[in-house]
Amino acid sequence: MKWPLIRNLPNQTRFTYVRFAGIAAIFSFVAIAATFVSVFTGGFRENPVAIYQAAEGSPLDRTGAVLARGFNLGIDFKGGTSMIVAAPQPIDLEALRGALNALQLGDVQVQETTGPRDETSDLHYAVLRYESPSDAEAANVAQQVEDNVEALIPSGEVRDRQVVGPKVSGELFSSGLIALGLAIVLMLIYIWFRFEWQFGLGAVLALFHDVILTLGLFSIFRLEFTLTIIAALLTIIGYSMNDTVVVFDRMRENLRKFKKMPLGEVVDLSLNQTLSRTIITGCTALLALGGLLAIGGAALSGFAIAMIFGIVIGTYSSLYVAAPAILIWGVRRGGEGDPPQRSRADLVENRP
Amino acid sequence: MLQVARWRIILVIIVAVVGAIFAAPNVLPANVLERMPGFVRGSTMNLGLDLRGGSQLLLEVDLATLRQQRLEQIADDMSRQLRESDPRIRAVRRGIQGGVARVRLNDASEMERALESLQAIVSPIQVNQFGNSEPDVEFRDAGDGVIEAQVTDVALTQLARQSVRQSIEVIRRRVDPTGVAEVTIVPQGDDRIVVQAPGESDPEVLRERIGQTALLTFHLPAQNIDPLDAQEGRLPSDAVLFPYADQEARPGGVVVRRRPELTGEYLNNARAGFDAQTNESVVNFRFNGRGSRIFCNISTDNVGRQFAIVLDGQVLTDPVFNEPICGGSGQISGSFTPQSAQELALLLNAGALPVPLTVIEERTVGAELGQDAINSGALAGIIGAIATLVFMALAYGLFGLIACLALIINGVLIVAAMSLVGAALTLPGIAGLILTIAMAVDANVLIYERMREEQAQGRGPALAIDAGFSRAMVTIIDANLTTILAALILFQFGIGPVRGFAWTLSIGVITSVFTAVLVTQILLALWYRAARPKKLPIY
Numbered sequence: 031m032k033w034p035l036i037r038n039l040p041n042q043t044r045f046t047y048v049r050f051a052g053i054a055a056i057f058s059f060v061a062i063a064a065t066f067v068s069v070f071t072g073g074f075r076e077n078p079v080a081i082y083q084a085a086e087g088s089p090l091d092r093t094g095a096v097l098a099r100g101f102n103l104g105i106d107f108k109g110g111t112s113m114i115v116a117a118p119q120p121i122d123l124e125a126l127r128g129a130l131n132a133l134q135l136g137d138v139q140v141q142e143t144t145g146p147r148d149e150t151s152d153l154h155y156a157v158l159r160y161e162s163p164s165d166a167e168a169a170n171v172a173q174q175v176e177d178n179v180e181a182l183i184p185s186g187e188v189r190d191r192q193v194v195g196p197k198v199s200g201e202l203f204s205s206g207l208i209a210l211g212l213a214i215v216l217m218l219i220y221i222w223f224r225f226e227w228q229f230g231l232g233a234v235l236a237l238f239h240d241v242i243l244t245l246g247l248f249s250i251f252r253l254e255f256t257l258t259i260i261a262a263l264l265t266i267i268g269y270s271m272n273d274t275v276v277v278f279d280r281m282r283e284n285l286r287k288f289k290k291m292p293l294g295e296v297v298d299l300s301l302n303q304t305l306s307r308t309i310i311t312g313c314t315a316l317l318a319l320g321g322l323l324a325i326g327g328a329a330l331s332g333f334a335i336a337m338i339f340g341i342v343i344g345t346y347s348s349l350y351v352a353a354p355a356i357l358i359w360g361v362r363r364g365g366e367g368d369p370p371q372r373s374r375a376d377l378v379e380n381r382p
Numbered sequence: 383m384l385q386v387a388r389w390r391i392i393l394v395i396i397v398a399v400v401g402a403i404f405a406a407p408n409v410l411p412a413n414v415l416e417r418m419p420g421f422v423r424g425s426t427m428n429l430g431l432d433l434r435g436g437s438q439l440l441l442e443v444d445l446a447t448l449r450q451q452r453l454e455q456i457a458d459d460m461s462r463q464l465r466e467s468d469p470r471i472r473a474v475r476r477g478i479q480g481g482v483a484r485v486r487l488n489d490a491s492e493m494e495r496a497l498e499s500l501q502a503i504v505s506p507i508q509v510n511q512f513g514n515s516e517p518d519v520e521f522r523d524a525g526d527g528v529i530e531a532q533v534t535d536v537a538l539t540q541l542a543r544q545s546v547r548q549s550i551e552v553i554r555r556r557v558d559p560t561g562v563a564e565v566t567i568v569p570q571g572d573d574r575i576v577v578q579a580p581g582e583s584d585p586e587v588l589r590e591r592i593g594q595t596a597l598l599t600f601h602l603p604a605q606n607i608d609p610l611d612a613q614e615g616r617l618p619s620d621a622v623l624f625p626y627a628d629q630e631a632r633p634g635g636v637v638v639r640r641r642p643e644l645t646g647e648y649l650n651n652a653r654a655g656f657d658a659q660t661n662e663s664v665v666n667f668r669f670n671g672r673g674s675r676i677f678c679n680i681s682t683d684n685v686g687r688q689f690a691i692v693l694d695g696q697v698l699t700d701p702v703f704n705e706p707i708c709g710g711s712g713q714i715s716g717s718f719t720p721q722s723a724q725e726l727a728l729l730l731n732a733g734a735l736p737v738p739l740t741v742i743e744e745r746t747v748g749a750e751l752g753q754d755a756i757n758s759g760a761l762a763g764i765i766g767a768i769a770t771l772v773f774m775a776l777a778y779g780l781f782g783l784i785a786c787l788a789l790i791i792n793g794v795l796i797v798a799a800m801s802l803v804g805a806a807l808t809l810p811g812i813a814g815l816i817l818t819i820a821m822a823v824d825a826n827v828l829i830y831e832r833m834r835e836e837q838a839q840g841r842g843p844a845l846a847i848d849a850g851f852s853r854a855m856v857t858i859i860d861a862n863l864t865t866i867l868a869a870l871i872l873f874q875f876g877i878g879p880v881r882g883f884a885w886t887l888s889i890g891v892i893t894s895v896f897t898a899v900l901v902t903q904i905l906l907a908l909w910y911r912a913a914r915p916k917k918l919p920i921y
Contacts, residue, residue, distance in 0.1 A: 034779030036830075036920050041838040114751070169589055169741040189748035198440065198743045209875035216867050224860060258810050261872060261880045265817065265887070268868035272821075272861040276828065279857040307831045311824045314773055318766035318820035322813055325765065327758040329432075333813050 039309070043302045047349055048294045048357065054350035058239060065246025069100035073250050100249050104256035105192055107206070109199035110161045111172050114143065115179055117186035121156045129182050133175065135160040143328065155189075168193050206260040210241060213267050221271075225278055226362065232355035233274045236347040240270045244340050254332055262333045266340030269315070273308065273348040280304050281353070289363060297353050308345055315341050386907045394900050398791050404798035427801050429580075430808030430882045433756050435749030436580035437588055441739040443542050443549070443573040448737045449481065449533055452541060456519055456531050457483035459503045467499040473529075477619060482530040490527030497521055497529065507536050542573035545736045550575060555732035556591045575739065594694060595738050596729035598646035601638035601690045602680070612637045627696040628717045636690050636697050643680050643689075645734075648673025652730035654723035663718040665727050666711065674710030682706040693726070759812035766816040767793065774823060778830055781920050784909070785826040788901040792822050795893040800886065808882030818890025824861070825898030828854040834920055843918045847906055851899075858895060865891050 032038055070078045078096045085095035098108075105112050115121060123140050130138045143157045158179070162168035176188045194202075214237050222230035241263055248255050280300040288296060316338060323334035407426045431438055457475050460483065464473040471492045476484035487496055506515035518537035524530040533541075546569045557579065558565045566578045579588055604621035612623055617637065625635035652667040669677055680689070681703045690700040691714050698716045718726070771789065774782040796815065800807060807815075833850030841849065869891065872884035 034775075034777060034782060034920065036777045036779075036834070041834060114748075116748075116750075169593070169744060172744070173586060173589075187748075189751050191744065191746040193741070193744040195742035197442075205875050209871050212875075213868055213871045216871065217864060220864060220867060257880055258883075260875075261810055261883050264868050264872050265814075268865040268887075269821070271864040271868070272824070275860045275864055276857050279860060283853075303835065304831075306834075307824075307827050310777060310827045310831075311821075314770045314823045314827075315817065315820040317769040317773055318816045321765040321769060322762045322816055324762075325758055326762045326813070327755065329755060329809055330759070330762070330813055333810060337813075337817065 036306075036310075039306045043305055045302055045305070046298055047301050048298050048354065051350060051354040051357070054346075055354070058347075058351060061246065062239070062242050065242050065249065068246055068249040070096060072099035073102075073252050101245075101255045102248070102252040103203075104254045105159065105194045105199070106257040107199050107203045107255065108161070109194050109196040110159060111168065111175070111191070111193045112157060112159045113172075113176065113179070113188050113192075114190040115156045115158065115183065115186050116153045116189045117156075117183050118153060119184075120154050121183060121186070123156060125182060126156065126158065126179065129178055130158065130160070130175065133171075133178065135171070135175070137161060162193060162195060168195050202257060206257070209260065210263060210267075213264055214238065214241075217267065217271050221275070221278070225282060228356050228359040228361050229278050229282075231359065232352040233271065233278070235355050236274055236344075236352035237267055237270060239347045239351045240266055240340060240344050243343050244336055247339050248336070253335065256332065258330075258333045259336050262336035262340065265337060266344055269341055270344030270347060273311075273344055274352045276307065277301060277304050277348050277353055281356070285361065285363060293357055293360065297357060301349055301353060308348070312341060312345050386904050390900060391904055394904055397795070397896070398901075401791070401795040401798040404801050405794045408797055408801060427797065428804050428806045429752075429756070430806040430811065431578060431580060431745065431752075432747050432809045433752050433759075433807065434580050435747050435752035436578065437744065437746045438579075439577045439589065439592065439741050440570070440743035441549075441575045441577065441592060442742045443545050443575075444738040444740055445538060445542060445573060448541055448545060449538060450478065451737065452533050452537070453478045453481075453483040453531070456503075456533070457485065460485045460500060460529070460531060463500060463503050464496055467502065468495060471496050471499070476528070482532050484524070485529045485531075487527040487529065493523055493527065493529070497523065500529070500531075507534075507540055509536055539572050543569075546573060546575055548736045549739060552733050552735050553577060553592055556729060557588055559728060559732070574742075589741060589744070591725070591729065592739060593741065594729060595735045596646070596726075596732070597694055597734040598649070598730060599642035599692045600644040600677075600680075601636075601642050601692055602684060603688055603690070604637045604639050607637050609637075624690065624692050624695055624697045627693065627698050631717055636688075636700050638690050638692075642692075644669075644673060644676055646730055647733075648676070649730055652727040654718075654720065654727045657713070657715060660715075662715055663720045663723040665714045665718070665723050665730070667714065667730065669710045669712070671710075674708065677710070677712070678706060678708035681708070755809050759809060763812055763816050763819075767819050770820055770823060774826070779919050780909070781830055781906075781918075784902055784905045785823060785830075785898075787905065788826065788897040789819065789822055791901055792890075792894050792897040793819065795897065796886070796890050799889045799893065803885070803889070805885035805889070806882045807886070808880075810880060811882035811886045814883040814886035815890065818887060818894060821865070822890065822894030822898060825854075825858045825894060826902060828857055828861075829898070829902065830920055833918055837918055843915050844910065846918060847910065851903060855899070858899065862891050862895050 076099055081096050082092045085092040127140045138160045140158045143155045172193050218230045218234045221233045280303055284296050284300050319334050319338050322330055461473055461475040464471050472488040474486045476486050500521050504517045504519055507518050508515045516536045520532045522530045550567050553567050564580055568576050570576050620640050621637055622640045623635050623637050626632040648669050650668040650670045652665055655666050657664045685703050688700050688702050691698050698714055771786045774785045829850050832854045833846045836846040836849045869884050869888040
């Protein structure tokens with residue numbers, strides 16, 4: 031091993047990415063298709079036709095009922111009440127469930143959970159969730175439940191309580207979707223403005239790819255989908271874009287420099303030239319997020335999982351979605367566009 | 383570029399020192415902090431509710447009640463206007479039904495004149511800057527001599543905004559009567575209010591104080607009502623049945639005149655106390671000048687009769703006027719505990735909410751959970767940062783150490799900026815911070831990788847450093863602007879914790895470009911001058 035470690039990384043790799051673009055495209059299409067199937071079948075666990083038939087209302091409402099099973103929505107988006115109960119002794123979940131069922135709240139979930147620092151604290155935790163009745167009643171019912179729980183569990187205490195009314199949760203959900211859409215549109219405009227429209231479309235294709243696959247991860251593995259996950263998705267969009275821009279920047283530069291080189295070779299060359307940067311930046315991000323996943327506690331693990339997955343997928347999509355997309359559409363070459371920027375460095379002969 | 387201008391060096395040093403000064407209070411122990419000058423002491427990071435523990439309530443104005451209140455007024459205004467404007471028009475107020483106020487004309491042929499006359503009570507509402515306006519109420523000929531009035535959406539929105547403004551004042555007096563607690567009460571949108579109370583140990587108290595309208599009214603009993611009719615709900619439109627507040631002790635209710643003789647507005651102050659004879663908990667109150675005159679007249683005219691003191695439609699007590707009461711003070715008894723008497727006094731002093739508020743979202747985080755979140759978040763942050771530093775040092779050697787130094791300055795600047803701006807650090811914010819640290823390295827990596835390339839193409843170290851910077855710059859700006867765009871959207875959409883994340887992300891991007899570019903450049907230039915290397919150590 032040479033010191034520092036970067037010297038082990040070859041200065042110029044000669045991978046031919048474009049050759050595998052076909053295989054990558056198949057992989058991406060399969061993954062996206064799996065995501066859609068999963069969203070419509072509650073993560074391959076339910077029969078969408080049965081749900082559709084059981085639901086009431088217009089075809090649109092029924093389709094909505096099917097889609098609602100697509101994700102394990104947290105109370106941010108589903109509405110409802112969640113409480114964390116802490117007690118010094120193990121909590122009798124059955125007794126708790128029984129007491130809550132007596133209140134007739136509908137579907138009550140009671141689960142054991144770990145505290146944020148289970149290794150140092152000797153408290154036991156349980157989380158309970160139910161759907162809030164209506165906006166007006168939610169707070170009162172929550173208080174009633176809290177009183178019941180604290181009466182049932184000696185020296186137990188409700189630590190954390192979230193009540194989200196159905197109205198708010200619906201708004202959060204739609205504004206989350208709007209934020210995602212807006213982010214993608216803004217990125218398209220920015221890239222269009224800075225590069226050319228083919229680049230913009232390639233970048234946006236990559237963004238859709240990343241967002242859809244991350245959604246698929248959450249749908250298939252039934253990970254809880256909360257407001258924080260929307261934040262993670264937006265950050266993934268930022269990161270993936272960052273990655274794509276670095277590659278595009280190099281592509282633009284190479285297109286000006288090597289006017290006669292076939293487009294496929296330019297893409298390969300650009301990807302090779304930015305490969306070491308892609309690897310190192312990806313590694314640091316994964317290192318930092320790994321720490322978060324390991325010790326960040328339950329509250330941040332969903333965020334960390336989404337981000338780690340998104341960074342891996344975002345890197346892949348910069349290489350195999352955004353760049354090859356340019357190949358499909360082609361770009362204007364030659365004298366058009368910005369004049370090449372000449373710096374002192376350009377005066378020396380370039381040898382790729 | 384290796385000749386770094388002196389002003390750049392000075393700028394970087396000043397920014398770093400100022401950053402350190404403002405970041406320091408976050409880590410210094412309290413006893414050291416006390417000896418620091420005031421402007422430094424004040425700037426610590428603002429912790430979000432999820433980290434420090436506390437409650438957040440999202441309240442919504444009850445638009446249905448608001449519309450109903452307004453329609454009552456409109457119905458009154460309509461019949462008065464018709465009566466006063468034209469003696470020939472005779473109209474009867476027909477009350478409110480299904481979101482419209484109705485008035486019936488005795489003679490349907492007067493319709494046109496009546497509608498014209500009613501335009502006098504319409505007040506236009508300006509809807510945009512161009513001076514366009516819309517009416518606040520719309521009248522319609524419903525046929526058969528009936529006129530229907532509707533509150534327009536614009537008017538309702540305006541009323542909601544007004545109620546929000548008034549409610550915020552009332553809520554502040556209720557939850558923070560002494561003005562010392564750090565409670566933030568801000569409007570959200572047209573018809574919502576966010577109340578944040580950090581560290582409030584009992585969110586229940588908070589909710590109860592806000593959840594009540596606390597409208598106190600004094601009513602005289604309605605006359606000539608058959609108790610049987612009252613029970614079956616057959617009441618004339620000017621009478622109403624209010625139930626007793628304590629239904630277990632006293633089932634049933636009292637039939638009173640709908641229009642109150644007096645309301646809580648006429649109170650000067652209220653105080654909890656004990657009745658000297660029965661030793662019961664009571665609430666003593668004093669009317670203001672006008673209130674005591676009215677009360678004096680009523681009690682004089684109605685000696686020997688009952689009256690009812692009603693809170694939010696429930697009868698607290700219905701004593702008998704034994705004698706005229708002209709001293710301006712009174713007492714509410716009922717089944718109070720000392721605590722509930724105190725709560726009622728507090729609510730009466732704060733005044734009634736103009737309209738009921740509904741809690742549509744509540745988030746409470748226990749203080750212990752908050753502390754745990756800080757601990758695990760901080761640990762994750764420290765581990766993430768150390769891992770990144772070690773990785774960079776291993777990967778790039780000396781250049782990696784330079785990047786590490788830039789990274790540390792970056793961290794200090796982020797903390798300082800967060801402290802100065804007063805942005806709240808939330809749990810997702812900590813995650814954002816960790817991510818920013820990792821991403822900040824990206825600018826350094828871009829620069830170094832470019833240098834390696836330039837050197838591989840046969841350039842000397844000075845030229846390679848130079849070209850590395852100038853060429854990587856374009857990419858760095860492009861790449862970071864996209865992240866800022868994402869953060870801006872997060873900020874627009876985000877509520878609470880997510881907004882904290884957006885803050886950290888955008889501050890982090892700005893400081894990281896500053897440190898990665900300027901700090902690294904200066905350090906590299908200094909190193910180059912001192913070492914005069916033949917080759918860069920990263921080749």
